[in-house]
Amino acid sequence: MKVQRSRRRLSSKVRANVMTAQSRTELDAKLKDLEDKSSIQLVVATVKSLQGSDIETYANGLFRFWKLGQAQKNNGVLLLVAPAEHKVRVEVGYGLEGTLTDALSSVIIASAVTPRFKAGDFSGGIERGVDGIINVLSGDSADWQAKVDVRREDTSADFDALFPLLFFLLVLFVCWYLIHHARGGPPGSATGRRRSHRRSRHRIRRHHPNPSPIRVQSKG
Amino acid sequence: MSRFGTILALIGIGLTFSACGYNTIPTLQEQAKARWSDVQNQYQRRADLIPNLVATVQGYAAQEKNVLTAVVEARAKATQITVNASDLTDPDKLKAFQDAQAQLTGALGRLLAVSENYPDLKSNANFLALQSQLEGTENRIAVARRDYIDAVRAYNTALRTFPTVIWAKTAFSGEKPMAEFTANEGSEKPPQVKF
Numbered sequence: 001m002k003v004q005r006s007r008r009r010l011s012s013k014v015r016a017n018v019m020t021a022q023s024r025t026e027l028d029a030k031l032k033d034l035e036d037k038s039s040i041q042l043v044v045a046t047v048k049s050l051q052g053s054d055i056e057t058y059a060n061g062l063f064r065f066w067k068l069g070q071a072q073k074n075n076g077v078l079l080l081v082a083p084a085e086h087k088v089r090v091e092v093g094y095g096l097e098g099t100l101t102d103a104l105s106s107v108i109i110a111s112a113v114t115p116r117f118k119a120g121d122f123s124g125g126i127e128r129g130v131d132g133i134i135n136v137l138s139g140d141s142a143d144w145q146a147k148v149d150v151r152r153e154d155t156s157a158d159f160d161a162l163f164p165l166l167f168f169l170l171v172l173f174v175c176w177y178l179i180h181h182a183r184g185g186p187p188g189s190a191t192g193r194r195r196s197h198r199r200s201r202h203r204i205r206r207h208h209p210n211p212s213p214i215r216v217q218s219k220g
Numbered sequence: 221m222s223r224f225g226t227i228l229a230l231i232g233i234g235l236t237f238s239a240c241g242y243n244t245i246p247t248l249q250e251q252a253k254a255r256w257s258d259v260q261n262q263y264q265r266r267a268d269l270i271p272n273l274v275a276t277v278q279g280y281a282a283q284e285k286n287v288l289t290a291v292v293e294a295r296a297k298a299t300q301i302t303v304n305a306s307d308l309t310d311p312d313k314l315k316a317f318q319d320a321q322a323q324l325t326g327a328l329g330r331l332l333a334v335s336e337n338y339p340d341l342k343s344n345a346n347f348l349a350l351q352s353q354l355e356g357t358e359n360r361i362a363v364a365r366r367d368y369i370d371a372v373r374a375y376n377t378a379l380r381t382f383p384t385v386i387w388a389k390t391a392f393s394g395e396k397p398m399a400e401f402t403a404n405e406g407s408e409k410p411p412q413v414k415f
Contacts, residue, residue: 056359102356103349171231178224 016046016083018122027130034134040096041069042133044126046081055082059091069093077137079129083122088113090133100136108132241384245392248378252371252398253305258364260302263321266357270295270328273350277331280341287327287334294324308372311399318401328354365401372398 019027031042043066050058059080068076074095081088090105112132116125274288298320307313332351335341342348376397378384388395 056362060359060363102353105356106348106352171234174231175228178227182224 023123255368
């Protein structure tokens with residue numbers, strides 16, 4: 001798992017620098033605090049242009065590009081601001097959709113963010129928006145756990161990736177085992193006896209009349 | 221030693237099987253089916269929102285009877301048509317599903333347009349919440365459709381390209397390509413965006 005992923009940055013060509021340096025530092029601290037406490041990854045992005053796309057598509061694309069949130073919990077949130085297009089969007093990971101619903105997102109945008117943006121106060125609008133989102137995500141501390149009861153996706157992905165390797169190693173081991181045991185007689189285990197018995201079809205071999213369970217390995 | 225030769229040959233064949241993408245076709249097929257159930261989920265979610273929305277609008281704009289009944293009827297029709305994952309290879313079934321949902325989209329659009337004429341309705345908190353949920357669901361539908369189309373494209377490509385085509389023609393000769401949505405909403409091909 002990647003742990004420290006809170007420092008997501010757009011290249012300066014894409015980013016719209018609408019926040020003051022001071023509020024950006026404060027915001028960073030706030031977002032980091034949220035991630036440390038709840039593992040929820042909230043990221044704010046401002047873009048100069050949506051490059052002809054609508055904000056929903058752009059936000060979804062950026063959310064997936066950054067792989068926000070923990071992969072298994074899908075608990076990322078992206079607040080995307082496009083000042084040139086006058087658009088704001090809160091993109092919520094699947095695991096948090098039940099907590100930060102579309103209705104709540106739209107209320108936050110309409111009541112906390114847009115009025116300040118209209119007054120030209122981007123820093124203030126983003127700050128208030130982030131506060132609202134964090135408020136909703138935190139809920140009452142009592143039912144915090146219940147609210148962030150995220151839907152988990154299957155965890156077999158890691159195993160799937162490893163499976164061919166494991167299989168290959170197993171095959172290697174089997175080959176090694178067979179070849180090794182074809183050469184010298186194994187210490188008289190059950191398989192060893194069965195094998196030497198099998199080999200006797202190909203090669204005449206002198207058997208002890210009464211083979212002891214433990215035999216000393218002898219070449220030739 | 222010929223016995224070991226046989227065993228090694230069998231192992232070798234087994235390795236060739238998995239290395240040449242024997243698993244690829246079933247994997248991609250299951251992925252496409254999963255994406256399809258996402259699509260149906262999101263449409264169902266929209267259908268679930270509608271009774272509340274209709275009830276709210278009725279409270280303020282009962283005289284818009286035509287628009288309201290159109291929505292209710294379109295919803296009833298749309299929820300009747302579901303497409304099982306095994307029927308995805310049938311383009312006609314998919315088209316029927318899509319047409320029914322498109323009709324519902326149209327009816328909903330008219331309902332929302334009409335509600336612009338009622339200031340009381342527009343400022344009703346319940347209505348606003350429902351409207352934003354509906355918008356969010358439409359977005360999710362668009363995303364789910366796009367994902368489904370991508371998954372189907374990958375699956376159909378695997379059926380026709382080397383080396384998986386070998387398995388498509390032999391072991392999985394019964395598997396047909398899946399149907400895509402016909403692009404009529406313009407949401408299928410998102411513009412390429414650089415971040």
